[in-house]
Amino acid sequence: xxxxxxxxxxxxxxxxxxxxxxxxxxxxxxxxxxxxxxxxxxxxxxxxxxxxxxxxxxxxxxxxxxxxxxxxxxxxxxxxxxxxxxxxxxxxxxxxxxxxxxxxxxxxxxxxxxxxxxxxxxxxxxxxxxxxxxxxxxxxxxxxxxxxxxxxxxxxxxxxxxxxxxxxxxxxxxxxxxxxxxxxxxxxxxxxxxxxxxxxxxxxxxxxxxxxxxxxxxxxxxxxxxxxxxxxxxxxxxxxxxxxxxxxxxxxxxxxxxxxxxxxxxxxxxxxxxxxxxxxxxxxxxxxxxxxxxxx
Numbered sequence: 331x332x333x334x335x336x337x338x339x340x341x342x343x344x345x346x347x348x349x350x351x352x353x354x355x356x357x358x359x360x361x362x363x364x365x366x367x368x369x370x371x372x373x374x375x376x377x378x379x380x381x382x383x384x385x386x387x388x389x390x391x392x393x394x395x396x397x398x399x400x401x402x403x404x405x406x407x408x409x410x411x412x413x414x415x416x417x418x419x420x421x422x423x424x425x426x427x428x429x430x431x432x433x434x435x436x437x438x439x440x441x442x443x444x445x446x447x448x449x450x451x452x453x454x455x456x457x458x459x460x461x462x463x464x465x466x467x468x469x470x471x472x473x474x475x476x477x478x479x480x481x482x483x484x485x486x487x488x489x490x491x492x493x494x495x496x497x498x499x500x501x502x503x504x505x506x507x508x509x510x511x512x513x514x515x516x517x518x519x520x521x522x523x524x525x526x527x528x529x530x531x532x533x534x535x536x537x538x539x540x541x542x543x544x545x546x547x548x549x550x551x552x553x554x555x556x557x558x559x560x561x562x563x564x565x566x567x568x569x570x571x572x573x574x575x576x577x578x579x580x581x582x583x584x585x586x587x588x589x590x591x592x593x594x595x596x597x598x599x600x601x602x603x604x605x606x607x608x609x610x611x612x613x614x615x616x617x618x619x620x621x622x623x624x625x626x
Contacts, residue, residue, distance in 0.1 A: 339369055340466075376390065419449070419603055421449075425452060426457070429549050433456065487612050491623060499559070517543025562579060
């Protein structure tokens, strides 16, 4: 059994499909299937139960998965130690982040890191859901809440703030808002309620709103909805500098505070390259959030 076969096995186990594994490996799905068949022949057991819904691990496959992940960790540690041995960082690091952070904070953060480490490739995965570290969807994840279970390194990055906001021209032509009670006369932009993947993103109760006028599971889409005059919304303060003539509403009566956390595999504590990048990421994110909120 060689490392290449293990790498293919892990990709199929995590995506539960040949096509998904092939995309990640840059390999034809048929080739992935042949590699899995070859691996099953070599170990003498069936590793996947195949169905129209995809590839599901058998009991033997689940047993192999635990050993394969240990092998992957060993390879990752060895490779990362070699890549991180010099003063500048290199190689590929993948970061998962909520789309608001990914769109409005990370570009400025990564521009500064890239200036110091031009050989480093950072991949940002922005998905409106929890990104799985166990499936290696990312090397580290920025989250709006700290997980309470699992073998993870959890570090608070910084606090950030959200405000009720609307376009200046919208406020001139719609009913005046002098108290939070006046919000009932306006359409409210927010998250699709049943697609909220973290309780920290549920702002409706705090605002006292029972029904939304228009909604999305994306922070960026919500911001553009408010920009288009579809209503008022709860907007990240670090987004406000990106939209001209968007203003806070009742800032002394309504302002929320939330936090960003950096989450990593516990074993990555030993990987110098990832630890150095994490330190840079945390430091620059603190600075950039503070700058953007100051500009707002």
